[in-house]
Amino acid sequence: xxxxxxxxxxxxxxxxxxxxSCAASGFTFSNAWMSWVRQAPGKGLEWVGxxxxxxxxxxxxxxxxxxxxxTISRDDSKNTLYLQxxxxxTEDTAxxxxxxxxxxxxxxLVTVSS
Amino acid sequence: DIQMTQSPSSLSASVGDRVTIxxxxxxxxxxxxxxxxxxxxxxxxxxxxxxxxxxxxxxxRFSGSGSGTEFTLTISSLQPxxxxxxxCLQHNSYPYSFGQGTKLEIK
Numbered sequence: 001x002x003x004x005x006x007x008x009x010x011x012x013x014x015x016x017x018x019x020x021s022c023a024a025s026g027f028t029f030s031n032a033w034m035s036w037v038r039q040a041p042g043k044g045l046e047w048v049g050x051x052x053x054x055x056x057x058x059x060x061x062x063x064x065x066x067x068x069x070x071t072i073s074r075d076d077s078k079n080t081l082y083l084q085x086x087x088x089x090t091e092d093t094a095x096x097x098x099x100x101x102x103x104x105x106x107x108x109l110v111t112v113s114s
Numbered sequence: 115d116i117q118m119t120q121s122p123s124s125l126s127a128s129v130g131d132r133v134t135i136x137x138x139x140x141x142x143x144x145x146x147x148x149x150x151x152x153x154x155x156x157x158x159x160x161x162x163x164x165x166x167x168x169x170x171x172x173x174x175r176f177s178g179s180g181s182g183t184e185f186t187l188t189i190s191s192l193q194p195x196x197x198x199x200x201x202c203l204q205h206n207s208y209p210y211s212f213g214q215g216t217k218l219e220i221k
Contacts, residue, residue: 035210037158045150045158045201047210061208064115097157101148101205102169104157 002026002103006096009108016088016112022081022098022105030054030076035101036083038094038110048096051081066092088112116140118204120213126221127192135187135200135216142182143206149178149187150201158201162187194220 008020022034035050049062051072060072071084081098088110095107117140127133137147145165150158160169162178165185175190189196197220202213 044199044215045152045203045212047203047212050208050210063209099157101203102160102163104159106157 004098004100004103004105006098006105006108009096009110011111011113012088013114014088014090014112017084017086018088018110020083020085020096020098020108020110022083024079024081024098027100027103029074029079029081032100034072034074034081035099036070036072036081037097037099038092039097039107040091040094043094046094048083085110115209116143116204116207116211118202118211118213120202120216122216123214124217124219126219128221129192129194131192133189133192133218135202137180137185137187137202137213139183139185139204139206143204145181146204146206147178147180147185148203148205149176150203151196151198152201153198192218 003025005023012018033052036048038046038048049072051074052059069087073082090112093112095109097107098105119138121136147165148160149162150160152158161172161176165180166178177188179186197218200216204211
């Protein structure tokens with residue numbers, strides 16, 4: 001059974017940092033291009049960024065509103081995807097999902113508030 | 115960046131109705147588009163990939179069509195479990211982008 005399990009969400013002050021993790025199982029993680037997608041409370045889905053599999057170069061791409069503040073990385077030996085979020089703003093408050101665009105995690109809530 | 119314009123933003127329909135949701139891309143995206151269903155408090159579920167291919171396990175009342183800049187999701191006969199919010203996603207070029215969503219409600 002495929003599972004994507006996000007963790008690391010919580011309450012953080014504006015300007016702070018947080019690292020989200022996504023533990024994958026049930027499929028060959030190292031072969032997958034992985035994305036992060038977020039959803040602010042009561043709002044629509046918003047693509048955050050993605051990382052290629054290493055054999056395709058492992059390149060990352062980001063949405064404009066997070067570029068320079070967020071970094072996606074992966075550890076294929078641990079079947080884990082990461083999202084390092086720095087300089088957080090109140091508008092980054094959202095549920096963050098990791099996804100292959102087919103498989104999705106359950107999401108983890110990040111709240112940015114003073 | 116490619117903008118995805120989804121319409122309508124909300125739709126009221128009855129069980130058994132046929133409904134159509136449209137996404138228009140600001141530039142051509144070939145068939146690099148998926149359709150997703152999301153229910154409250156749940157992760158999205160992909161229904162259609164590559165614009166017109168039904169995901170395994172998804173009921174055949176769902177269908178997708180289109181290529182280039184105009185795409186449609188059709189539900190041929192609404193069932194009670196279909197009342198949800200639907201999104202399109204283009205993955206032709208970065209940054210990927212979702213439509214604004216269509217909330218399908220019971221009339």
